[in-house]
Amino acid sequence: MSKIIYGLRIQVRGIVQGVGFRPFIYNLALEYNLKGWVKNNSTGVEIEVNGDQASLNSFARNIETKAPPLAKINHIHIEPVSPNGYTTFEILTSTSNEGEFVPVSPDISVCEDCLKEFNDPLDRRYHYPFLNCTNCGPRFTIIKDIPYDRPLTSMAGFKMCQDCAAEYNDPVNRRFHAQPIACPDCGPRIWIEGAKSRSTHTTNTSTGYIISTVQKEFRLGSIIAIKGLGGFHLACDATNPQAVQTLRLRKKRDEKPFALMMPDLDTVIEHCYITDTDKNLLGSPEKPIVILRKRPGSNIVAEVAPGQETLGVMLPYTPLHYLLFTDFPEFNGMTSCRILVMTSGNISDEPITYENQEAKERLADIADVFLMHDRPIHIKCDDSVARTVRINTSKTSPTDNTVVLTRRARGYTPVPLDLPWVSRQILAVGAELKNTVCLTRNEFAFTSQFIGDLQNYETYESFLKTIDQFEKLYRINPELLACDLHPDYLSTRYAIERAESTGRPVIQVQHHHAHIASVMAENGIRPDTPVIGLAFDGTGYGDDGNIWGGEILIARYQGYLRSFHLDYFPLPGGDYAIKNPSRTALALLWKEGIDWLPDLPCTKVYCAEDLMQIKSQLVHQINTPLTSSMGRLFDAIASLIGVRQKVNYEAQAAIELEAICDPIEKATYEFEFTNETINLALMVKNIVEDYLIGAPVSRIAAKFHNTIIRVLSHVVDKLAGEYGIKTVALSGGVFQNIKLLEGLLSEFQDRDYNVLFHQKFPTNDGGVSLGQAAVAHHQSVGSLE
C-alpha cells in the first residue's frame, strides 16, 4: 500500500546564499526520497517538497540541524501545500522579488578541501591563486547585487571553462553553484609590475616564476603592493630593519604598529605567546589579525610595533597568500621570507586601495613592485583585528577566554545582528573616527565594515559609497536618519543635510548613550531594560557642550541619566593637548592645585617661558575646553610618570601605560566621589608623591589601573543599590585596555552583576553606528505612541 503524499513550502531566511545551501537541500531531499524543487529568491532559499509525512518531518528538522558550516539561519517558515505531482527534485533558477533582501555571506578564508587540491601536483588547480568552493572564498567583496549569482558578482567577466561548468552544475560537487568558481584555464590571473623605473614587468606568466620573483624582491628589502581579497596590502620582510623603516617612511606612518602574516601556527608560536583561544582564532574561517604578546628574542624588528609588547599577527587566508610562503627552487633556489609585514595599502590614514589603476597611482611612491590580479574587488574591506580576553573570576575556569573585535571588517562584515525588536528602516551614520555605518530593517542591523577616519576626503568618499552599497544590497530606503550630537562631524553634517533634502527626520544621539545602546543591542537587551552604563573613551560631545568621555549613565535605549562622571579638567589647546599629553598632565595638576615641580617629566619638556604661557592660558581660560574624558586621564597619567609626552596615534600613551604595568602590584590609591563626580585630586597627589620618591613607574601604572577599577566598582555598587539595577554595560575605546576590561569583568562577575561588553562589535567608535540606530528606533517609536 502506498503512503499518502503531502506537500510543504519552506522559506529559509538568514545567510543561506553562497554557502552551499541549495546542494545541501538537494542532497537532503534525495536522502528522504522527496520530490520538488529548491531555489534562491530575494529573501533567502525557497523549497517545495512532496513526500510522506515522516520523511517530510525529518527533512524539515534536518534543515536547521545539518545546515552547511557557513550558513546562518535566522528563520524558517513552513506551510503545508497540496502535493504537485513532482517526479524529480530540481534546483530551479533564482528569482528576485522587488524590494526584498537577503543577508550576504562574508568572505571566508580558503578551506581545508581546497588547500588539499592547492598542494596536490596532480590537481588541475595545483598552486592556483584563486581556487575556492561553496565553503570558502570571496563573497561580500565581489557582490554587486542580490540574489548572489555569478552574473551579479565581479566574476561576471570570466566565462567558465567546460570543466568548471561541469562542476558548477553538478549538485553533488563541492563547487555546485560556487559563484566565484575558477581554474587556471578560465579564471583570474596574477602578474607582476614594477613601479616607476623598475623593469620587473615580465611576460613570463607562470605562477612559480611570478611568486619567486616577488620572494627575491622581499629578500632584497623591497616593498611589494599585493592585491588581496578586499584591497591591497603593502608587504615587506618583517625581519629586515631597513625594509620596515623604508615602509614607515614612505607610508608616512610614524609609530602605529604594522600587522604581520606568518605561514603557520608553528611560526606564530616561535615569536608570540598564544593560548588555545588564540590558536582557534588564528585558524578560524574569519582569519582576523590577532593581537598577541611578543616573545623576547624574536627577530622581528622592533620598528614593526614600537613601544608595544604585542604584535598583530594573521595567517594566510587566500591561496595567493599561501603561495607567498611556498618555495619554488626551480626558479631561484631561494627560500621565502617567513614573516611578512602586511599592512593596509594606503598612505597614512587614507582608506585601503582596491582597484588596480588606483593602486598604481596612489601607491606609486610606496611600492617597488606590484603583485596584481584581475578579479575586480567590488566592495573594499580591510582585515579585521581581534584579541582574546581572559575571563578570570571565581565562577569561571581560567580557560574561559573570549574574543573581542577591535576592527570589524573582512570575515565578519556583513553578518547582520539579530535585534530583539522589529526595526524601522534607519540609516545611522556613526562617529568621526573609526567610522562605520549601520542600516536596520526588520529584525536585522547591518553594520558596515570599518571605513576609517572621516576627516580625510578619500575616507569620506568611501563612507558615501558604503552607504550607497548597503542601501542597494539590502533594499533599504531609510525613513529615519541617526547621527552624533557633534555638529562638526562630517557624518553628522551628511545626515542633517540628507534629512533636510529628503524631508526625513533625523535624530541626534549623544555619543556615550550610543556607545551603551550599542553594547546593549549586541547583547540582545530588550527595550525598556535599564542598565548601568560605563562609557569611557577619548572624546564625545556632551549635552552641556563639554567634552565627555568618563561617563556613568543609567541608560535605556530611549534615554539616559548622567549619574556620574569624572571631574572636569581643562584641555589647554584642545586638540593640541590631545597630541601632547604633557599639556593635559599640567592642566590636571593645575586643576588639583598641585605644583608643577621641575622634577616631573611633564614639566621637564617645557622651558620656563612655555610653562608661563600654559599657566596663563589655563588661568584666563583661553581655548581650554573642559573634559571628563577617561582617555585623557590615561594620557595625563602616562605623561606625569614619564611614559610619553607626545602621541603619534590615537591612544598611544594609554597603550604604553598599560604595557608597563607590574602584574604583581595589587595596591590602589585613595579616591573620593561626591554626588555626581569622581574626584581625582587625591589619586593625582599620591601618584606625584610616588613618582618623586622614586617608586618604579611599573608599579605606579598598575596602582593607577587598580584604582580606576576600584572607583568604578564603588560607584556601580552605589547605583545598583539606588536603582535596583544589576546589569552593567561597558563600552567605549578605553575598554580596549585589556587590564582594565579584565579587571572590571572579574570584579563585577564575582559580585553577580550581569556584565555586558562588546565581543562581536568594536568597543571603540566603530560600534557607535549600531547604538545610534537602536536609540533612534526607540526614540522615534516612543514619539509615535
Ligand SMILES: [Zn+2]
Ligand atoms: Zn574551499
Ligand SMILES: [Zn+2]
Ligand atoms: Zn575553469
